[in-house]
Amino acid sequence: MHSRAIIDQAQGVLVVQFRCTPEDASPHLVELSQHSNRKLRNPAADVVASAVRG
Structure with a gap:
């Protein structure tokens, strides 16, 4: 359950940063995961930690 919350928060961060929909933010996270x-x-x-640090 904790993992889902972190993923949802990261999607929210990407929505704000890229000015996109949550559905568009998901592939960005998947790409980060696959490349790393x-x-x-x-x-x-x-992603969440970098948003908190500012």
């Missing part, structure tokens, strides 16, 4: 060869929750947590 990590589970989706890890790059999602990175």
Whole structure:
């Protein structure tokens, strides 16, 4: 459940940054995950952390 919350938060961050819909933000997260060869929750947590740091 925690992973889903992080992914949803990351989608929200990408929606604001890219001015897109949540449906358009999902492929960005998947691409980050695939290129880094990590589970989706890890790059999602990175996106959220970078937004918090500003």
